[in-house]
Amino acid sequence: MQQHDNLIGGEWVKGKRYSPNLNPSNLGDTIAEYAQGDAADVEAAVAAAMAAFPAWATGSVQARSDALDKIGNEILARKEELGTLLAREEGKTKPEGIGEATRAGHIFKFFAGECLRLAGEVLPSVRPNIGVEITREPVGVVGLITPWNFPIAIPAWKIAPALAFGNCVVLKPADLVPGCAWALAEIISRSGIAPGVFNLVMGRGSVIGNALVQHPNVHAISFTGSVGVGRGIAVECVKSGKKVQLEMGGKNPQVVLDDADLAQAVELSVQSAFYSTGQRCTASSRLIVTEGIYPKFIEAMKERMAKIKVGDALAQGTDVGPVSSQSQLEQDLGYVEIGKSEGATLAVGGERLTLGTEGYYMAPALFSDSGKDMRINREEIFGPVASVIRVKNYEEALATANDTEFGLSAGIATTSLKYATHFKRHSQAGMVMVNLPTAGVDYHVPFGGRKGSSYGPREQGRYAQEFFTTVKTAYTLA
């Protein structure tokens, strides 16, 4: 079995242990073995990043831009191969995997341009004969901790701005999906950047992630994952004065009003709730439907869901691949039982599926007649499970949509300009969609939420500089 090592200070460093990376569509398929790092590997990676930082931080932006562009070009040239690896290790369908690899390539190319555009300000002083300059400088060594659901796009959208703005990086990918992170590290290692500027340490979150968070020479942590782990990281970062940025859960609402185009509303609800196996932080799991369209909506959803093909992520024609892991499958099936016991009606799906290969398959589940305070409508499930909540009118729909501790994305299906405009202004979410699925975002504009979903500056687009740079104000006597 092929073994893949950690990248520390420009060297491939063997692990004391390796763990197998399994295909969730077919547990008989082991992709490869990946090093399980330890605290000593983190120590070495941070030391390498510290040593590389002064030259990288003050070096030529042309060299940075060229390296990022080269990385982006190689990802795009290999998007089919990388997308296939992604589908094989995470369970997203192959077209979704290729789409995600393409997104990663575009992100690197976007930040190849952004590092040339990093601007400051020159202002007059309020005192005579003094000039004031405001500039942005890199933060230092940044620890990037990423989840399993976007194994190449989320590492890309943290690594690219970190490097573009002159930081050195230690990446700790999710233990479930090291394959794409390793492939990305291998591409970065050949991009012309100096040893130590980018480091990869794979392994357990409680070991590697925790060592990064605790390390005094790590200056900032950017994390995407669960609320519990994210909040713990934030507490530790505040204690030691590190910059911290968190992207966590969602319980994203999709509102459907009486005046919606029914076919469009059904299509975008199915896309939001079940594609990528419902394992997107932007997925919609609460479908909030006004009473005039409710019966037609439920019937049309049942009809549309009967056409969803669950299957091997790599097989042609699969719409929805497997759940990513045994524990995630148990969580999803557990919530189906919770929904039933809470009194919601299981309208479609929700059962474990046995297909041609041994994998973590389940039929996408839709609950109708669900109450807004049921656990299935309050807790993040992170799987192909959605519930419909009946409401009287737009006002109740908006109040229900906002009645959550999360606030990542929110959608409305309506033909009314009045309601669309009101919803865009009054939705308590970081991202709002009108007649579009709640999932499906651009790579060049800010990404992030409110309330319990996010903490710290936004990711993506030019807004990424807020987290990955620190501001300096300089005064000069003329």
Ligand SMILES: NC(=O)C1=CN([C@@H]2O[C@H](COP(=O)(O)OP(=O)(O)OC[C@H]3O[C@@H](n4cnc5c(N)ncnc54)[C@H](O)[C@@H]3O)[C@@H](O)[C@H]2O)C=CC1
């Ligand atoms: N918002 C999002 O994009 C995501 C949300 N989730 C949510 O989290 C739930 C659990 O998924 P997990 O993979 O277990 O998420 P998690 O929060 O445990 O893992 C995310 C990352 O943090 C690392 N990590 C874990 N414990 C850590 C610690 N003590 N210190 C530092 N780093 C640590 C993990 O190794 C991984 O790289 C899911 O069911 C879902 O609800 C999961 C993935 C993505």
Ligand SMILES: O=Cc1ccc(S(=O)(=O)O)cc1
């Ligand atoms: O990389 C993170 C990421 C990428 C895409 C989406 S969405 O499916 O387009 O909403 C969400 C998060």
